[in-house]
Amino acid sequence: MSKAIVATTSLAGCFGCHMSILDIDERILDLIQLVEFNKSPIDDIKTFTKQCDIGLIEGGCCNSENVHVLKDFRKHCNILISLGECAIMGGLPAMRNGIPIKECLREAYLTGPSVTANTEHIIPNDPELPMLLDKVYPCQEIVKIDYYLPGCPPTADLIWETLVALLKGTEINLPYEVIKFD
Amino acid sequence: MKTSISDIIDRYGNDPSRLMDILLDIQEEIGYIPEEINQKIADQLGISKAELVETISFYHFFSNKPLGKYHVYLNNSVTAEMMGREKVKQTFEEEAGIKFGNVSGDGLIGLYDTSCIGMCDQEPAAIINGVIFKDLTPFRIKEMVKYMRQGMPVNEMCRQNYGDGNNSSDLVQAVVSNNIRLKGTVVWDQYSPGEGLQKAIAMKPAEVIEEIKKSNLRGRGGAGFPTGLKWEFCTKAMETERYIFCNADEGEPGTFKDRVILTELPRLVFEGMAIAAYAVGAKSGVLYIRYEYKYLRKHLENALEELRKENLLGKDIAGRKGFDFDIRIQYGAGAYVCGEESALIESAEGKRGEPRDRPPFPVDKGYKEKPTIVNNVETLAKVTKIMKKGSEWFLSLGTKESAGTKLMSISGDCRYPGVYEIEWGHSIYDILEMVGAEEVQAVQVGGPSGTLIGPNQLPRHLGYEDLGTGGALIIFHESRDLLKEVVMNYTEFFIEESCGSCSTCRNIPVLLKDKLQKILDGHGVVQDIDDLLDWSKPLKISRCGLGHTAANPIVTSIQNFRHLYEKRVLRDREFETGFNLADSVRESCEAAGRPANI
Known part of the structure; x- marks a missing residue:
């Protein structure tokens, strides 16, 4: 059986979900028997070099770059999975969603009590910088998402069980311990 | 000061x-x-x-900032929209030079949206400095803003005759119309104060409860709980300090019958409270009434004072030694959820109007943790009449399962909006004929928390066995855009009025609204319609009725008008995003000072 190709990325997330991928511990040795990683922080491949079977998305979209990356993933991955709370609901970054973006930028760069160094009163505008979106969007509002793995982060066992089930075409084993959050 | x-x-x-x-x-x-x-x-x-x-x-009407010398609260319920609210709003904004939600620079005029103020039969309506204005048009707004600039006292700005009945009495002086279109045989039948109470005190308290139970009277606020049973539960509570509450918080958009009862027959209601007090041994009562009806305050206080003078309230009522009972009036400050009985009690205790976990129910632990009966205005009015004329008489009206009459608040697209007292059992078709409504596309039965029904359901009849209702009926003509004008308005209403305590009720209606907007914007797919239904389900675990019913406008409109949704969705694809990158970065690009050319 040829190896399945997996890509991963972290958008507006904290890399906690990627840490959870590593928490599969020594099973990672089994995993690399089954899959080959393409674009992913795990192997540091920056751009897609081929069509992938599975894409794992950590984090929602808070800026224009996130949107481009997510759309790129949709294009290059046959199955796209939202991994964790931020990808599914926006998570912690979405706490700003109740505040108008202009107010957020003003507070962060101009008027906030900790703003001391910005003597020129600039809101960053380098052409290299992606622009913030008006709010943080969950991934499924921007592209079609095939599966959702809840958790903050999803447990290593949940990630493992999901990948194995997808790769082997078997039913996923979801005991209560794997999806409980309290 | x-x-x-x-x-x-x-x-x-x-x-x-x-x-x-x-x-x-x-x-x-x-x-x-x-x-x-x-x-x-x-x-x-x-x-x-x-x-x-x-x-x-x-509370909506409390503010920690100056509201403006003239503060305008313009009703935003669906009937106001149907009667031309948008133009009225625009005119206010143009003439005052500010957007809604703001106060003019000179502090003269403040403009605010507000949820239904109980005037759906005379929209667009507004409350300005506590005074009700109705039948507003752009022409009149221009005049009114001019008067405001001249500093005219607000009660001189109405420029209309006072309304009918007690609306024109010295103590009310409001332009509000009663619009009593049909006087039924229960509430509007001849009333002589004290007769019901006299009959009650000639009986033992347990017999009074028995009589109410026999009459099959059920709560007229909407939930339809058997009144006699509620009273009986209260007598079974251990504590003997008990309270009678009258719920006059009618905030369900489209409902206004309690306003009319309290305008014309406040003593009938207070007498009902006294009868309840006699039946369960309560010494104090509270009329909890919505802030929007503040203009009735003097009138209601006066009615209480008259009853005290006639010894129908106070000590040794009607000559019966030891039967002491009095009533105070508690105003709310703008919160739909306070119509829920435990939230109402919290509010009357001076707290946030958040519903309590139940059980215990108020009949066990209510106001100040004591057994409390909360009955609707109309229910209590009927109690008095049942005591006077007997349960047999009441049972002879209506249907087998639903005894007596119901006061209906009817508004929307019909020739004669107003209050009708009819026996239970009439079909919706009968009612449409009664109020002069033609080419009807849909009828909202029971306000936003009720059901949106279509023409094929007009034979259904009013009654707890089929369409139970608190009495609001809003009629929509064929020309209305149900999803955009009605369902969206109602969903926004629930978002505004959620107390925010349960995460389901705080969040899901917002998600539903966004999804509905996506469909209205032409980005919906079939899956979105199914998502709306699925996402509504967790609302059922909310603590109170507001949460349970917050998705009803969407769910019942999909059930009965699914074709309207299907007409708007893209049928040829599985997924369509409503997301537009250029739109979503526009503001941050503006803030940074670059064109939105991502």
């Missing part, structure tokens, strides 16, 4: 449970509740500042 803050608090015996009254009085005195005096109020009441702010921040 005429009265000092500490005098106001003294007036209520420094009692924190009277916080609503204290805040209402302070707001009336100063025009708002300045943050600088929060500590002072809290100290004098012996509560924390946080507790105080909790209450202030909960």
Whole structure:
């Protein structure tokens, strides 16, 4: 059986979900028997070099770059999975969603009590910088998402069980311990 | 300032449970509740500042900023929209030079949206400095803003005759119309004060409850709980200090019958409370009434005073030794959820109007943790009539399962909007004929928390066995865009009025609204319709009826008008995003000073 190709990325997330991928511990040795990683922080491949079977998305979209990356993933991955709370609901970054973006930028760069160094009163505008979106969007509002793995982060066992089930075409084993959050 | 803050608090015996009254009085005195005096109020009441702010921040009509010398609260219910609210709103904004939600630079005019003010049969309507204005048009708004600039007292700005009945009495003086279109045989039948109560006190309390139980009277607020049974539960509670509450918070958009009862027959309602008090041994009662009906205050106080003079309230009522009962009036401050009985009690205790976990139910632990009966205005009015004329008579009206009559508040696209008292059992078709409605596309039965039904359901009839209702009926003509004008308005109403306590009710209606907007914008797919239904389900675990019914506008419109949704969705694809990158970065690009050319 040829190896399945997996890509991963972290958008507006904290890399906690990627840490959870590593928490599969020594099973990672089994995993690399089954899959080959393409674009992913795990192997540091920056751009897609081929069509992938599975894409794992950590984090929602808070800026224009996130949107481009997510759309790129949709294009290059046959199955796209939202991994964790931020990808599914926006998570912690979405706490700003109740505040108008202009107010957020003003507070962060101009008027906030900790703003001391910005003597020129600039809101960053380098052409290299992606622009913030008006709010943080969950991934499924921007592209079609095939599966959702809840958790903050999803447990290593949940990630493992999901990948194995997808790769082997078997039913996923979801005991209560794997999806409980309290 | 005429009265000092500490005098106001003294007036209520420094009692924190009277916080609503204290805040209402302070707001009336100063025009708002300045943050600088929060500590002072809290100290004098012996509560924390946080507790105080909790209450202030909960209610729509409390403000910690000046509201404007003339503060305009323009109703945004669906019937107001149907009668031309948008143009009225625009004219206000143009003439005052500000957007809604703001006060003009000179502090003269403040413009605010507000949920249904109970005037759906005379929209567009507004409350300006506590005075009701109805039948508003752009022409009149131009005049009114001119008058405001001239400093005219607000009650001179109406320029209309006072309404019919008691609306024109010295104590009310409101332009509000009763629009009583059909006087039924229960509420509007000949009333001579005291007759019901006299009959009651000639019986034993348990016999009174038995009579009410036999009459099959059920709660007229909407839930339809058997009244006699509620009273009986209350008598079974251990505590003997008991309370009678009359729920006059009618906030369900489209409902206004309680306003008309309280305008014309307040004593009938208070007498019903006294009968309940006799039946369960209560000494005090509270009429909890919505802030929007503040213009009725003097009139209601006067009715209580008359009853006291006639010894139908007070000590040894109607000559019966030891039967003491009196009623106070508790105003709310703008919160639909306070119509839920446990939230209403919380509010009457001076707290945020958040529903309690139940059980225990109010009949066990209600006001101040004591057994409390909460009955709707119309229910109590009927209690008095049942005592006077007997349960047999009441049972002879209506249907087998639904005894008696129902007051209907009917508005929307019909020739004769207003209040109708009809026997249970009429079909919707009959009612449409009664009110002069033609080419009807849909009827909302029971307000936003009720059901949106279509023409194929017109043979259904009003009654607990088929369409139970608190009495609101809103009619929509064929030309209306149900999803855009009606379902969206109702969904926004629930978002505005959620108390925010349960995460389901705080969040899901917002997600539903966004999804509905996506469909209205032409980005919906079939899956979105199914998502709306699926996502509505967790609302059922919310704590109160507001949460349980917050998705009803969407769910019942999909059930009965699915074709309207299907017409708007893209059928040829599985997924379509409503997301537009250029739109979503526009504001941050503006802030940074670059064109939105991502």
